[in-house]
Amino acid sequence: MLRVDIQKQLGEFALAASFTSEGRVTGLFGASGSGKTSLINTIAGLVRPDRGTIVIDGETVDDTAAGIHVPTWRRRIGYVFQDARLFPHLDIRQNLDYGRRMNGLAQDPAQHKRVVDLLDIGALLDRRPGKLSGGERQRVALGRALLSKPRLLLLDEPLGALDESRKLEILPYLVRLRDEAGVPMVYVSHDAAELRQLATQIVMLRSGQVTAFGGVKVLTGGT
Amino acid sequence: MFEISPTEWTAILLSLRVAVIATLVATPFGIALAWLLARRDFWGKSLLDAAVHLPLVLPPVVTGYLLLLTFGKRGLVGGWLADHLGIVFAFRWTGAALACGVMSFPLLVRPIRLSIEAVDRRLEQAAETLGAAPWRVFATVTLPLALPGVLAGMVLGFAKAIGEFGATITFVSNIPGETQTISSAIYSLIQTPDGDIAAARLVIISVVLAVGALIAAEVFARRATARLHGQ
Numbered sequence: 001m002l003r004v005d006i007q008k009q010l011g012e013f014a015l016a017a018s019f020t021s022e023g024r025v026t027g028l029f030g031a032s033g034s035g036k037t038s039l040i041n042t043i044a045g046l047v048r049p050d051r052g053t054i055v056i057d058g059e060t061v062d063d064t065a066a067g068i069h070v071p072t073w074r075r076r077i078g079y080v081f082q083d084a085r086l087f088p089h090l091d092i093r094q095n096l097d098y099g100r101r102m103n104g105l106a107q108d109p110a111q112h113k114r115v116v117d118l119l120d121i122g123a124l125l126d127r128r129p130g131k132l133s134g135g136e137r138q139r140v141a142l143g144r145a146l147l148s149k150p151r152l153l154l155l156d157e158p159l160g161a162l163d164e165s166r167k168l169e170i171l172p173y174l175v176r177l178r179d180e181a182g183v184p185m186v187y188v189s190h191d192a193a194e195l196r197q198l199a200t201q202i203v204m205l206r207s208g209q210v211t212a213f214g215g216v217k218v219l220t221g222g223t
Numbered sequence: 224m225f226e227i228s229p230t231e232w233t234a235i236l237l238s239l240r241v242a243v244i245a246t247l248v249a250t251p252f253g254i255a256l257a258w259l260l261a262r263r264d265f266w267g268k269s270l271l272d273a274a275v276h277l278p279l280v281l282p283p284v285v286t287g288y289l290l291l292l293t294f295g296k297r298g299l300v301g302g303w304l305a306d307h308l309g310i311v312f313a314f315r316w317t318g319a320a321l322a323c324g325v326m327s328f329p330l331l332v333r334p335i336r337l338s339i340e341a342v343d344r345r346l347e348q349a350a351e352t353l354g355a356a357p358w359r360v361f362a363t364v365t366l367p368l369a370l371p372g373v374l375a376g377m378v379l380g381f382a383k384a385i386g387e388f389g390a391t392i393t394f395v396s397n398i399p400g401e402t403q404t405i406s407s408a409i410y411s412l413i414q415t416p417d418g419d420i421a422a423a424r425l426v427i428i429s430v431v432l433a434v435g436a437l438i439a440a441e442v443f444a445r446r447a448t449a450r451l452h453g454q
Contacts, residue, residue: 044352072351073360079352085345089367098363099353148353 002026002152002184006042006052006062015039015208018052021186025178027199028188029219035208036188040154043186044079045072057151057184076103078145078153078183082160084137086129092140093125099148112147118180119143119173135166139173146181153177153185159194167194174198192219231425233400234408241316241404242384245324246377249331253376257335258361279329283389290322290394318395319402323384326391331380338372339365371447378440382433405429 005018015035028036041047043054045061048069054062056077061070078099086095096116100107116122119139129137138158145153158174159167171194178185178198189195195202196216204212204219212218227235259265260272278286294301294312304310312318342365350360366373388406395402397411409425412418 046348046351072348073354073356076354077352079349081345081349083345085349087346087350087364098350098355102350102356102359102363103354144353154352 001055001057002043002186003053003055004039004043006039006049006054008038008042008047008049010038010047013038013208015042017203017205017208017210019203019210019213021201021203023184023199023201025185025187025199025201027195027202027216028186028205029190029192029195029199029202030205031190033207034205036190036205037156038208039205040156040186040188043152044077044154045070045075073102076149076151078148078150080138080141080145080153080155080158082157084129084134084141086132086137086140086144088129090129091125092121092127092129092132095129095140096121096125096144096147099144103148105149111149115143115146115181118176133166134162135169138162138170142173142177146177146183150183153181153183154188155185156188157190158187159189159191171197195219225424227424228421230399231408231421234403234405234425235428237316237319237400237402238385238404238406241319241323242381244317245320245327245384246331246381248320249324249328249380250373250377253328253331253335253380254366254373257332257339257376258365260332261336261339275332276329278326278390283326283387284393286326287322287390287393290318290325290390294318294321294394312395314395314398314402316395316401319391319404322390322394323387326387327380327383330383331376334372334376334379335369336372338369338375341372342368371444374443374447375440378436378443382436385432385436386429 001020001022003020006015008015013035015038017035017039028039030036038047042049043056049062049064051064052062053060053064056075060068061075062068087098090098096112119142121136121139121143124132124136124140129140132140142158159170162170175198187195187198196219199216202212202214202216202218203210256275260268291313292298294304296302296305296311296313301312304312310317312321346368347360347364350364355363386406387404388410391402391404392407392410397403397407403411405425405428409422412422412425
C-alpha cells in the first residue's frame with residue numbers, strides 16, 4: 001500500500017498531492033510540467049516535502065509533523081530512471097549485484113536467475129553499459145532495481161527515451177514484471193496508451209494538483 | 224660525465240623518498256578537501272579554497288619560514304608534536320616531506336576537485352535509491368569515477384614535490400644525507416667551483432623524472448577514461 005499526502009513548493013511551482021493506492025501499478029499521468037517527476041522523487045525521498053506524510057508498505061517514511069524523513073537509501077525502494085543511469089565503471093553483472101551488496105542481502109541465485117530470465121539479459125552480463133542499446137540498458141536498469149528487493153518500484157517514464165519500436169520491445173517485459181514480480185509499482189508517464197496497458201490505478205496530475213484518481217477508465221476523460 | 228657519485232645518489236634517493244611520502248600522505252587529505260570544495264556549501268568555503276591555493280602564490284621562502292615558525296622545535300605545533308609524539312620535522316627529511324606536501328597540495332587538489340565535480344550526480348542518486356549510504360556512494364561511485372583526476376593530481380603533486388626547493392631549504396636547510404634533495408644539491412653544486420658537470424647530471428635527472436611523471440599522468444588518465452566510458 002502507498003499513501004501520499006504532501007505539499008511542496010518548488011520555486012513558482014506548487015505541488016499538492018493526496019491519494020492512497022492499493023493497486024499493483026499506480027500510474028501517475030499528466031503532461032510534462034504537471035509535477036509527476038517531483039511527486040515520484042518525493043516518494044523516493046530525493047525531494048523532502050514541506051508538509052505532509054508518505055507511508056510505504058505500512059512504514060511512515062515522511063511525516064513532517066513528527067519530523068520523520070527516512071533518507072532514500074533506507075527506504076528500500078527501487079527506482080528506474082528515464083536515462084537508465086547504469087554505472088559506467090561496472091559491468092552488467094556488477095550493476096545488477098549493486099543493490100544486493102549495498103543492502104547487505106545474501107546471495108539469491110534463484111531470484112537472480114528469475115530476474116535475468118524475465119528480462120532476457122543473460123547474454124549481456126559480461127558487457128559494459130557503454131556497449132548496450134537504449135532498450136538493453138533500460139532492461140538492465142529494471143533488473144538492477146528489482147534485485148535490490150524493493151518494497152516499491154518507482155518508474156519515471158522508463159520508455160521515454162526510446163523510439164517506438166524499442167518501446168514495443170520493452171512493454172511486454174513491464175507487463176510480465178507486473179504479473180510475476182509481485183512488487184507494487186508507481187509508473188510515471190504522459191502516454192495514456194502505455195498506462196492503459198500497464199496501470200491498475202491512475203493518479204491524474206495537472207499543474208501540481210491531483211485532478212482525478214481511480215481505475216484506468218479515468219484516462220478516457222482526456223488530459 | 225655519467226658516473227653518478229654517492230652524494231648525488233643520496234640526493235636522488237632522498238628526493239624520491241620525500242616526494243613519494245609527501246604524495247601518499249597528502250592524497251587522502253587532498254581527496255577529502257576536494258570533495259568538500261566540490262560537493263558541499265558551508266560558511267568560509269572561499270576562505271578555505273584560498274588557503275589551499277596559498278602555497279601556489281606565496282613566495283616559497285615565506286611558506287618555508289611559516290612552516291619553521293609552526294613546525295619548528297619551538298613552534299606551536301612542532302613543539303607539541305616533539306614533546307608528546309616524538310615527531311620532529313625541523314632539519315629532518317620528514318620536514319622536507321612536509322614542506323613538499325604543503326607546496327604540492329594545490330596541484331594535487333585541483334584535478335581531484337575538477338574530476339569530482341564532473342561525476343554525474345544522477346549516478347550518485349541512482350546508487351542512493353539502490354540502498355547505498357552516503358559514504359558508500361562516495362566509495363563505490365564517486366571515487367572510482369573520479370579516479371583519473373586522483374591519479375593526475377597525485378602525479379602532478381609528485382612532480383612538484385620532487386622539484387620543490389625554496390620552502391624546503393628555508394624550513395629544513397640543506398644537509399647532505401638528511402635534507403639535501405636533488406634541487407638543493409644542484410644549488411650547492413653550482414656554487415662550488417668545478418661543480419658544473421655534477422650539476423648538469425642532476426639537472427638531466429630532474430628533467431627525466433619530471434617528463435616521466437607527466438607521461439605517466441597522461442597514460443593513467445587515458446586508461447582510466449577508457450574504463451569509465453564503459454569500453
